[in-house]
Amino acid sequence: MTRDAMTPPADPGAEADPSARAAVRAYLGIRAAILSHDLPPRSHLREETLCEMTGTSRTPVREALRRLVAEGLATEENRHRYVADFSISEIMVMFDMRARIEGYAARVAAERITAPEIDRLAGLIAAMDAIDLADHDAATEQFLRLNGQFHDVLIEACHSTQIRIMMRPVVAAPVAMIKRFVMGQPLSIRASNDQHREILRAVAAGNPDWAEMAMRGHILSTRPRVCPLPAAPGPRP
């Protein structure tokens, strides 16, 4: 699978490839710092500081910043940029929106997918089934990587530039950031992969309505319920 130059790798471990364009390195570096809360929400993204941090000059840093703003990870205010802060309600919005957009993508894919693409999806499902659940952390990491690929392939199967573009912002603020809020969500790998199987059945059957609804359900099944924000555990008065 070939990737756009500015698209971050699905594998969250691969970063700072020195052969990549400086603008890409800057983008990945700043993005990682935002997602890890190394740069906390609302903090000022000063260009010079980011230059030192990423080891480039202002031109690539500015390009990276514009992209982060376009993706919603940063906000613009009086010619200055700040790390966006995701309230729980904004995260809810992102889930609902993604359910609709990616649901529509599944609909289109059901009408346009090719046989090799179906095979690749089936392969990814098989790989996710084969994950050994013994080591929980390793299993989670593997699953997140394969899961990302599954969704990527499905988007590719739409063969639509516009759908790719619309998916960009909803994918940019990824699981890593959301986890801050969804703490303790079980993330059942087996159940999730059952949903993948269902989606693939619908898409392979060429049934757009079924595909759309299956995908919407899949996304919404991971939506956090309420707002368990900074609720320190302890006896209530």
Next chain:
Amino acid sequence: MTRDAMTPPADPGAEADPSARAAVRAYLGIRAAILSHDLPPRSHLREETLCEMTGTSRTPVREALRRLVAEGLATEENRHRYVADFSISEIMVMFDMRARIEGYAARVAAERITAPEIDRLAGLIAAMDAIDLADHDAATEQFLRLNGQFHDVLIEACHSTQIRIMMRPVVAAPVAMIKRFVMGQPLSIRASNDQHREILRAVAAGNPDWAEMAMRGHILSTRPRVCPLPAAPGPRP
């Protein structure tokens, strides 16, 4: 209503404000050239050429180009950028997507809109009702401006950064470009405004499901049916 610096004005007549940032001038200039097919689809967006065209240097032009790519009006290919070509199927996708995204926005607005925002929407509807249909072209222009404001206010009424961000690409490729394909679509101002009234009723009633469906219907009612592309009129053999 305050506007983001890089957001194009709703009024399509206001352009090339010399006091604006050079990057904004470049963005608006290139965008206008794309939408008017002055720069035809698939044509190469050479940076130096665009500098001469917009009267700025490469830095603002590059910023404008990145934004156009993010919005889907241009595509990137081997470090070069080209004007995107919208096939009829891509335009269909845009309509379906916008119906879902803006439908969801109407849902959220129904839960969060404030009284003054409701008043502004009502005022815009009244203004659209008051349009004199005698001069067809002037009426169309007025309607498109007010219509744009109506949709803008509704998005604002969501009070959500993420929704604003997601709406950006679907609004970027505007009516002007779509008209190339929807030629001869009647655009009934009265009927359209009746739909606006319906949407406002649903939103003001605080009924999210009703609001979402009313908006989806409104968007889809303008969706082109088939593909009447370069069908030269004439007797068929």
Next chain:
DNA sequence: TGGGCGATATTTGTATACATCTCTTGTGCT
């Protein structure tokens, strides 16, 4: 003492020179 005003410092915006990369074109060999 509080507020308004202006100088200064900091930060971003723009222009441009230089580096790097890609594609083209031409030449020479097989």
Next chain:
DNA sequence: AGCACAAGAGATGTATACAAATATCGCCCA
């Protein structure tokens, strides 16, 4: 004649100097 490789031109990527704008701080005055 056709292919491969290399040299060149043209375009984009990066760094940096300078300009403009904004915020801060201190001072003066009421």
